[in-house]
Amino acid sequence: MYTIGVIEMLTEFTARHFYDKLLKVLGGSARHKADIIKKGYGYAGSVADFRKILSEVGIDEKKFTEEVFELIGEDKDKFLSGLVELLEKKTGKSSFYFYNRIGEIINKHAKGYDWGKY
Numbered sequence: 001m002y003t004i005g006v007i008e009m010l011t012e013f014t015a016r017h018f019y020d021k022l023l024k025v026l027g028g029s030a031r032h033k034a035d036i037i038k039k040g041y042g043y044a045g046s047v048a049d050f051r052k053i054l055s056e057v058g059i060d061e062k063k064f065t066e067e068v069f070e071l072i073g074e075d076k077d078k079f080l081s082g083l084v085e086l087l088e089k090k091t092g093k094s095s096f097y098f099y100n101r102i103g104e105i106i107n108k109h110a111k112g113y114d115w116g117k118y
Contacts, residue, residue, distance in 0.1 A: 003080045005046070005106040010083065011072055012043040013050055017065040037061075046109040053101050057091045064090070 016037045020030030030036070040047055054061055071082045084098045 003076050005110045006080050006083065006102060007072070007076060009043050009046040009050055009105065009109075010068065012040060013047050014065055014069055014072060016040045016047070017062065018069075043109070046105050049105045049108070050102075053098075053105075057087070057093060059087070059090055 019036045020033050023030045038048075051061065054064060067086060068083065071079055071086070080099075080102070084095050084102070087093070087098045088095050
């Protein structure tokens with residue numbers, strides 16, 4: 001039920017970290033990369049809350065972005081479990097902890113979203 005929201009949040013999170021690579025291919029430079037990672041263009045609240053979780057459990061965002069990027073192409077039904085499994089392996093915290101924290105983020109930032117469409 002929350003998978004689409006999680007996919008959208010994590011896609012935005014990942015895009016912010018690859019922003020400089022995109023600009024380089026286009027011949028530009030990412031002079032504002034730190035601001036893009038922090039503020040971005042979309043999903044500001046959910047991405048900020050997700051970044052906070054990563055910080056709290058001691059995960060390096062840059063390294064994590066490389067690892068989690070592979071999940072984006074996964075089947076949406078396996079995406080959330082794959083994300084939680086990765087977080088669990090990296091930290092030793094229980095899957096319940098991460099399902100709960102991610103659920104809190106989605107509930108907080110997706111009020112009024114029609115989850116039934118997905």
